[in-house]
Amino acid sequence: MTQLLDEIETCIPALRRYARALTGNVDQADDLVQDCLERAIRKRHLWSPTGTLQSWLFTLLINIYRNQLRSLKDRPSLSSIDEITSEPSIPASQPDQIALAETKRALASLPLEQREVLLLVTIEGMAYKEAAEILNIPIGTLMSRLGRARKRLRKLVDHEPEKSEPTNLRRVK
Amino acid sequence: MIKDKNNIHHDDLHAYVDDQLSPDDASRVEHYLSQNSDAASFVAELQKQKEQLKTLFEDTLQEPIPDRLSPHELAKTIEAEAKRSSSHPLFNRSRWQSIAAILAVFLFGNVSGWFGHHSLIASNLTSQKRPMVRQALDAHTTYAVEVLHPVEVSGKEEDHLVRWLSKRLQVPIKAPKLQQSGYHLVGGRLLPRNDGVAAQLMYEDQTGKRITLYLIRNQETETSAFRFTSEKNMNAFYWLDHDVSYVLVGNITKEALSPLAKHIYAQMAS
Known part of the structure; x- marks a missing residue:
């Protein structure tokens, strides 16, 4: 039990980072992580050591968040979190910071199903299969x-109406 | 891995950016990029985007983990809960627990035994609440029992009260109307917070039961689901709704408090 708790503890920084990127809010993110950890400790007998502990914790966290958003949708006259674009919290003084703030704002405007994928792959650097x-x-x-x-x-981020992607990927000889 | 050995597809470029390819496949993509500037600039852009996303949140990893997220502390709390409900059904309610603890101190002096153990756990629970909720519960405990000066500005001057609090919170607020639920506005007060101010509105029913609504301004526009918490004989719902966060606290049951929270939410949203 103590060993498992220690292992869980090592996953917390990554869980907090992911939750913060997912929710866009520090307090809400820590609430989410707390919910996740409580559930993990209560349901620890359900964890099978076949997968990594970290994957299991991420699964719990994402399911809790999906459920929370679902219950949010049941409440009338509240815009979904995907529609809200918050102001950048980074002072937009240098070009780099402007770009960062724009990325942050754009991230918040992505639908959840896209955001959860993008963040697992980019920020957490997970293998596609694991994600x-x-x-x-x-x-x-x-x-x-x-x-x-x-x-x-x-x-x-680029403010361009529709940026073209390379469509004509040619044959590699 | 690259599925089609003769073609480079879009997915392969993503996989390249995300380090998902074998060294062989990665060098095949690199070879392709060297001959195709469109694809090369596309990849460069994805790489830049990825770096930005990582930069935005990398600081989180260095932050100290707050107590409320310590797995060991959480496990203690959870175990204590389980023990309490299985072996001491009578002391399930924290009120009984405090009465019993006081009696134990009276009767046995220092021999507090497991009672002492339980009160430690109660304080752990307390420290794990988010700051906003902690402050709201403390403010409720302090002022809901106050007979002479429960509020700074009376509910009779509702317009003045709402204008004043809106100005100090720097966000327009309303005093929700709860007459239908049997509660009238006693008034409100301004409270200090570490990073700003908070407002407390107090309501009372015919029997003198009081509930308080704690409001703070959100740093960023955001929303959340209703969340519930309890402590001692207090129950609380809290939620974030755009510019303002709310904590509704009362010494009434969760079932009685819940419709009031929804009622307030509906009025504030409109």
Whole structure:
């Protein structure tokens, strides 16, 4: 038990980072992580050591967040979190910071299904297969969501109506 | 891995950016990029985007982990809960627990035994609440029992009260109307916070039961689901709704408090 708790503890920084990127809010993110940890400790007998502990914790966290958003949708007259674009919290003084703030804002505007994929793959650096298992989606779905997320992010950050992607990928000899 | 050995597809470029390819496949993509400037600039852009996303959140990893997220502390709390509900059904309610603890001190002096153990756990629970909720519970405890000066500005001057609090919070607020639920506005007060101010509105029913609504301004526009928490004989719902965060606290049951929270939410949203 103590060993498991120690192992859980080592996953917390990554969980907090992911939760913060996913929710866009420090307190809400820590609430989410706390919910996740409580559930993990209560349901620790359900964890099978076949997968990594970290994957299991991410799975719990994402499911809790999906459920929270679902219950949010049941409440009338409240815009979904995907529609809200918050102001950048980084002072927009240098070009780099402007770009960062724009990326942050664009991220918040992505649909959840795209955001959860993009963040697992980019920020957490997960293998596609592992990310697909955590999200409980086929790998093809993961790829298409990742593609759409990146396309939308480019579009929002660059302020260009529709940036073309290289469509004519030619044969490699 | 690259599925089609003769073609480079879009997915392969993503996989290249995300380090998902074998060294062989990666060098095949690199070779392709060297001959195709469109694809090369596309990849460069994805790489830049990825770096930005990582930069945005990398600081989180260095932050100290707050106590409320310590797995060891959480496990203690959870175990204590389980023990309490299985072996001491009578002391399930914290009120009984405090009465019993006081009696134990009276009767046995220093021999507090497991009672002492339990009160330690109660304080752990307390420290794990988010700051906003902690402050709201403390403010409720302090002022809901106050007979002479429960509020700074009376509910009779509702317009003045709302204008004043809106100005100090720097966000327009309303005092929700709860007459239908049997509660009238006693008034409100301004409270200090580490990084700004908070407002407390107090309501009372016919029997003198009081509930308080704690409001703070959100740093960023955001929303959340209703969340519930309890402590001692207090129950609380809290939620974030665009510019303002709310904590509704009362010494009434969760079932009685819940419709009030929803009622307030509905009025504030409109």
